[in-house]
Amino acid sequence: MHRIKAVLTLLAAGAFLLSPLLSSGFAGFSPDQFPIPQVDPPVQPAGYAFSIWGLIYLALLAGAVYGAIKRAEHPGWDAARWPLIASLAVGAAWIPIANRSVFGATVLIWIMLVTALLALRMAGKDDRLWLRSPIALYAGWLTAASCVAIGLVLAGYGWVGGTTAAILCILLALAIAVAVQIARADTPEYALSVIWALIGITVSNLDPLNRAVLWLCAAGIVVLGLVAWRQAIRRPER
Numbered sequence: 001m002h003r004i005k006a007v008l009t010l011l012a013a014g015a016f017l018l019s020p021l022l023s024s025g026f027a028g029f030s031p032d033q034f035p036i037p038q039v040d041p042p043v044q045p046a047g048y049a050f051s052i053w054g055l056i057y058l059a060l061l062a063g064a065v066y067g068a069i070k071r072a073e074h075p076g077w078d079a080a081r082w083p084l085i086a087s088l089a090v091g092a093a094w095i096p097i098a099n100r101s102v103f104g105a106t107v108l109i110w111i112m113l114v115t116a117l118l119a120l121r122m123a124g125k126d127d128r129l130w131l132r133s134p135i136a137l138y139a140g141w142l143t144a145a146s147c148v149a150i151g152l153v154l155a156g157y158g159w160v161g162g163t164t165a166a167i168l169c170i171l172l173a174l175a176i177a178v179a180v181q182i183a184r185a186d187t188p189e190y191a192l193s194v195i196w197a198l199i200g201i202t203v204s205n206l207d208p209l210n211r212a213v214l215w216l217c218a219a220g221i222v223v224l225g226l227v228a229w230r231q232a233i234r235r236p237e238r
Contacts, residue, residue, distance in 0.1 A: 005081040006064075006072040012088035013064035017057045019092045026095045033102050034156025042205055042213050043151030043166035045144070049200025052141055052193065059134035060088070066130040076124015077131055083122065084135060087115035102156070106149040113142040120184055132187045140193025143180070147173035148197075166213050170201065174220045178227055185231035191224050198224075 020026065028044065031037035038044075071077040090112050098105035116139040123132050151169035155162045177194040184190060202217040 002078050003068075003072045005078060005085070006068040008085050009081050009088075010061075010064040010068045012085045012092070013060045015092040016088040017061050019095055020053075023095045024099060026098055029098070029102055029105075029152060029156075034152070036156055036158050038152055038156045038162075040204070040208075041152060041155055041166070042162050042210050043148050043155070043169055043201065044204060045148070045197055045200025046203040049197060049203075052137070052196055056134070056138050056141060059137055063130045063134040066127075071127065071131070074124065074126070076126050080119040080123040080131070080135065083115040084119035087112045087119060087138075090115070102149075102153060106146075106153055109142065109146045109149050113139070113146045116142050117180060120180070120187065120190065125186065128187065132184075133189045136184070136187040136190035137193045139180070140177070140190040141197060143176050143190075143194055144173050144197030147176075163210060163212055166201070166205075166210075167216055170198070170213070170216050170220060173197075174224065177224055181224065181227050181231060185234065188228040188232050191228035195221050195224055 028047075028050075029038065031039045067074075067077050067081075090108055094105060094108050094112065097108060116135065120132065120135045120139045123135055147169040150172070151165040154160050154165040154168070159165075160168070173194065177191065181188070181191045198217045198221050202214055202221075205213045205217070
């Protein structure tokens with residue numbers, strides 16, 4: 001059964017990697033998907049930040065290949081496989097749904113996040129580069145992306161203003177990120193992925209200038225960076 005799960009993880013990672021190529025792709029929700037069009041919303045990172053997906057796709061695939069070949073029977077790998085398979089399987093179907101339904105995509109990306117965080121929590125302490133790092137990068141970006149999705153819904157349906165939505169959802173992302181980084185102190189890649197997203201939001205809010213969001217992002221970057229650094233020096237890699 002362990003080997004079957006290793007192969008299923010590889011297949012799920014492959015399907016996830018191919019999903020943008022086999023669909024129309026996803027360049028963000030279009031403004032007209034919301035009752036109040038979301039043009040340059042404060043909660044959304046600058047476009048360049050989404051390039052991290054290239055690294056995430058390749059890292060997950062490389063980790064799945066290594067795991068199937070070298071660590072098919074390893075308990076530390078096996079423990080993380082079911083939740084990772086679930087997250088990647090949902091992710092493989094996410095783009096077509098996102099292009100049709102904002103609410104459907106928001107629900108699914110939170111399912112992806114919860115299962116990715118579970119996989120990160122359950123992953124063993126060995127093979128950081130091949131096992132934990134890919135999952136951490138993936139889970140970190142999903143932490144930001146899932147909160148961005150909620151922010152877009154809040155502002156896009158007029159429940160709060162754009163800046164308020166951004167502040168609420170950045171705070172939510174930071175609360176999740178700090179808790180996860182403390183729990184998984186041996187994998188700072190998670191915090192780095194969230195910080196990458198915060199930098200992207202910072203760049204997005206330079207023009208037009210949004211001081212409230214900029215200060216919150218700056219504070220979040222400092223806090224999360226300090227948490228990751230302190231945890232890393234307290235629990236050095238074994």
